[in-house]
Amino acid sequence: MFIVGSGAALAQERHNGEEAEYGRPEGDTRLQYFMGVAESFGIVAFAYGGHCVIPDVHASLGHAEKDESRQAMRKAWTGAYLGIVPSYFLIVNLSYAAFGSGVSAFLIDDLKPHVSTAFLCVLYGFSLVNFFCLGAIYNQAAFVYIEEMLDRCHCSCRKTLPSHAEAEDAENRKTSLRKKIAIRVSYIGFGTLVGAMLPFFGDFAALSGAVGFTPCTFVYPFWLYNRSKEGREAPSWRRTVNWILAGVFLTLGTLAAIGSIYNIIANASSYTIFS
Known part of the structure; x- marks a missing residue:
């Protein structure tokens, strides 16, 4: 174009x-x-x-x-x-x-x-x-680092019983894509704002x-x-x-x-x- x-x-x-x-x-x-x-x-x-x-x-x-x-x-x-x-x-x-x-x-x-x-x-x-x-x-490296940091915070705040581990794994897989999209859109959107500002x-x-x-x-x-x-x-x-x-x-x-x-x-x- x-x-x-x-x-x-x-x-x-x-x-x-x-x-x-x-x-x-x-x-x-x-x-x-x-x-x-x-x-x-x-x-x-x-x-x-x-x-x-x-x-x-x-x-x-x-x-x-x-x-x-x-x-x-x-x-x-x-x-x-x-x-x-x-x-x-x-x-x-x-x-x-x-x-x-x-x-x-x-x-x-x-x-x-x-x-x-x-x-x-x-x-x-x-x-x-x-x-x-x-x-x-x-910014892939930054996204991976942020995801791992959030996962560590989440794991330290919650302790899962063995009987509930499988259900929680399924829920984590379900929300993984949404988390990735949210991190990337927020990160790049903020960078765009700074670049325009x-x-x-x-x-x-x-x-x-x-x-x-x-x-x-x-x-x-x-x-x-x-x-x-x-x-x-x-x-x-x-x-x-x-x-x-x-x-x-x-x-x-x-x-x-x-x-x-x-x-x-x-x-x-x-x-x-x-x-």
Whole structure:
């Protein structure tokens, strides 16, 4: 829907003879522009930081052999990125072609004048579902911890007689799904409220991506492989490439941290809640 909306906006603007500006955003100095570009690396890292779910997904496969498990994960990664990368690049290029350097961080705002209200409602609905699904995946560890903590509190407060144990187990299974849904909806709903309430949430997301997601997702795996037994036995060219990639991503993460901190400080005086 983002692709269709951006294409419609591009067609309407070309039909009306309007031209988008593709240069540096007006009013920005070279330093501000550079810091904005640097901060964007942190936002990308935040969006692609999947290190927290990979072990859980890998463990859930249930394969007895390591090679079988690795092959399944390789297929999953290949299939995912064959769809993700072209889609994101197409959206980025179409939205930039349609709106130029004036495109906002929230693309739906730019699409509003060019699509119908019904189209926007469906897009909002899909975006909300997507947000909740991603939140349910990326916060899986937190959900499990909360559930276990509640279970411990429940067990410490109640002592079940042996004759009633079977009945209580059946009741626990019945309420398990409702408990999971309640925890996830409450957790993600509160996170959504905080994200909407804090206008600088994007800057903090970029900072989090720079100092948290970048090392764990794009640097540590290379270091971990090179230090492992397989890495030490790997060809020297592969080890060298891994160190180079780790250095590149470490540099990008450092630039993203500097850019996000700069923008937080520069925009601190203009922040207002829910704006």
